[in-house]
Amino acid sequence: MLRSRALAPSAIGIVVLAAVLWFLRPFFHGIAMFLWTSPLVWFPPLLVMLAGAALAARGRRRITVENIVAPRRGSPALLGAGIVAVVLFLLLGVANGPLSARALYTDTRFAEVDRLPSGATVRLVPKEVAVQVASSGFNSPTEYLTNFSIVRTPEGLRWTALRTPDGLIRTFTKASQGIVTLDAGLTRRSVEQVDSELRVAPGLRLTDNLRWRLLKKRYFVELGEEVGIEYPDGRARIIVPYIEYEGWLVRRPKLGGVFIVSPDGSIEDLEPAEARRRPEIRASGRLFPERLARRIQDSYAYKRGIWNKLFVHEEQTQITDTEVNAQPYLIDFGGRGARWVTVAEPYGRAFAASAVFMTDTLTGRTEVYRVPRGQSLSGNRRALDTVRSIAINGVTFANQGEGPGGGRFRAVEPRPVFVDERLVYLVSVIPQSANSVSKTVIVDAEQNKQVAIFDNDTDPEAERKTVEYLQTGDVPGDEPATTTAQADAEGEATPTPTPDAGGGGGGGSTADRLDELIERQREILRDTQALRERLEP
Numbered sequence: 418m419l420r421s422r423a424l425a426p427s428a429i430g431i432v433v434l435a436a437v438l439w440f441l442r443p444f445f446h447g448i449a450m451f452l453w454t455s456p457l458v459w460f461p462p463l464l465v466m467l468a469g470a471a472l473a474a475r476g477r478r479r480i481t482v483e484n485i486v487a488p489r490r491g492s493p494a495l496l497g498a499g500i501v502a503v504v505l506f507l508l509l510g511v512a513n514g515p516l517s518a519r520a521l522y523t524d525t526r527f528a529e530v531d532r533l534p535s536g537a538t539v540r541l542v543p544k545e546v547a548v549q550v551a552s553s554g555f556n557s558p559t560e561y562l563t564n565f566s567i568v569r570t571p572e573g574l575r576w577t578a579l580r581t582p583d584g585l586i587r588t589f590t591k592a593s594q595g596i597v598t599l600d601a602g603l604t605r606r607s608v609e610q611v612d613s614e615l616r617v618a619p620g621l622r623l624t625d626n627l628r629w630r631l632l633k634k635r636y637f638v639e640l641g642e643e644v645g646i647e648y649p650d651g652r653a654r655i656i657v658p659y660i661e662y663e664g665w666l667v668r669r670p671k672l673g674g675v676f677i678v679s680p681d682g683s684i685e686d687l688e689p690a691e692a693r694r695r696p697e698i699r700a701s702g703r704l705f706p707e708r709l710a711r712r713i714q715d716s717y718a719y720k721r722g723i724w725n726k727l728f729v730h731e732e733q734t735q736i737t738d739t740e741v742n743a744q745p746y747l748i749d750f751g752g753r754g755a756r757w758v759t760v761a762e763p764y765g766r767a768f769a770a771s772a773v774f775m776t777d778t779l780t781g782r783t784e785v786y787r788v789p790r791g792q793s794l795s796g797n798r799r800a801l802d803t804v805r806s807i808a809i810n811g812v813t814f815a816n817q818g819e820g821p822g823g824g825r826f827r828a829v830e831p832r833p834v835f836v837d838e839r840l841v842y843l844v845s846v847i848p849q850s851a852n853s854v855s856k857t858v859i860v861d862a863e864q865n866k867q868v869a870i871f872d873n874d875t876d877p878e879a880e881r882k883t884v885e886y887l888q889t890g891d892v893p894g895d896e897p898a899t900t901t902a903q904a905d906a907e908g909e910a911t912p913t914p915t916p917d918a919g920g921g922g923g924g925g926s927t928a929d930r931l932d933e934l935i936e937r938q939r940e941i942l943r944d945t946q947a948l949r950e951r952l953e954p
Contacts, residue, residue: 443632457666462502469498520669522716538749540601544742547576566644569702574601581620593618596645604854613653616682641706702755710757710776734761770794794862797831800842804828837890
């Protein structure tokens with residue numbers, strides 16, 4: 418009786434501790450997901466430790482649970498088991514990633530296609546420009562914008578962002594007031610606000626936090642991108658796809674479903690098939706997670722097995738990123754839906770394109786176009802080098818190392834587009850401040866040359882001309898923008914362009930525009946001197 422009374426407080430304490438840990442379980446999600454998704458790493462070492470503890474307990478009269486859990490201190494068997502378990506843990510930790518990726522490749526049915534599709538729409542505004550433009554035009558002292566995502570809408574591709582309360586007190590007491598949208602096909606500012614109070618959203622504190630609430634509904638899942646979209650009723654919703662894992666020791670990811678978060682804080686948990694029947698989700702192009710699409714595309718490098726991936730490298734692809742906003746890029750194919758598109762290079766130091774991956778944003782079905790032998794297509798990194806090698810009026814590119822003497826412009830986000838079943842890259846030239854798009858350059862992947870340059874900073878028809886080229890393959894007016902190099906070849910000096918009064922092509926500030934004007938004058942002097950030398954007998 419006395420012993421049972423002594424155990425009662427301990428039992429109550431254990432129950433209370435378990436209840437507290439259960440309530441706070443979102444805080445331990447990272448550790449729990451490691452245990453859930455990587456049993457190969459920790460389960461075999463655990464068996465080794467248990468075997469060592471059992472051997473250490475053999476010297477006692479009886480092998481009991483107490484003897485295994487608390488064996489003799491300093492036991493050689495237990496010490497040896499501990500060393501083996503640590504080494505095994507490290508080795509399996511290294512092997513788990515390749516084994517999981519190989520399992521993902523084996524589970525995915527890559528459909529090989531022999532030609533590239535046409536008729537695609539791609540955004541003209543890079544992500545970092547969208548962030549700068551939307552934030553600078555967002556007039557609110559109590560909010561800031563987060564979770565920028567590209568979304569497919571009936572009006573075309575748009576950037577959306579969630580309006581998050583700013584300041585410690587407001588994150589505890591206020592809800593998100595909705596989203597903002599930005600037309601991804603217009604390089605000029607086109608920010609619109611959607612006022613719709615969201616009681617559960619990212620950036621809020623305690624139980625109103627989106628991640629907290631979603632993990633309370635489903636714990637052993639990996640949350641995808643948190644995307645704000647506008648519903649036909651004019652109110653905002655948040656879409657969050659999630660990833661589940663299957664397999665035993667070696668586990669692989671798959672699409673688990675999608676959460677729909679309503680303004681009142683209610684959460685719908687939809688299975689993939691059910692979500693595909695929702696017209697608003699189908700239209701958004703945000704059902705299949707971007708993160709999972711990239712993992713599937715990366716896994717193609719394991720086509721010939723792990724040994725080939727690590728040592729032989731035959732037909733091995735590698736996906737390289739040139740931006741903080743990494744591949745894949747969302748490409749809209751109209752009635753055929755949207756796809757996550759990625760260009761891969763061959764393994765090693767080559768800069769060519771070896772494969773193009775296209776993952777359906779609804780089903781996750783992945784098509785791969787392998788560049789035929791004997792055909793050469795430039796990769797995404799080479800497309801940026803090509804743009805930086807072009808002499809464009811008023812544009813001096815910054816050094817890649819951001820060292821002294823660099824210019825004020827950068828070439829960013831080589832988005833792959835398919836024009837007449839050809840691969841071309843749409844590259845944006847932006848100021849260092851990323852507050853606008855100055856030029857849009859089209860680079861032909863087969864010829865590794867620029868096809869056209871559209872002057873977004875000076876030509877109000879630049880967006881229309883870009884879309885027209887992407888749809889028809891013909892440069893509007895059949896006159897690509899003239900570069901300094903082309904003017905030199907014709908034996909004519911390049912005329913002085915008039916600076917944009919709005920600062921769209923020069924970075925915004927007066928100092929930026931003055932520096933740009935000085936650089937232009939220097940280019941004119943160099944061109945004039947070169948022309949004079951050619952004319953002299």
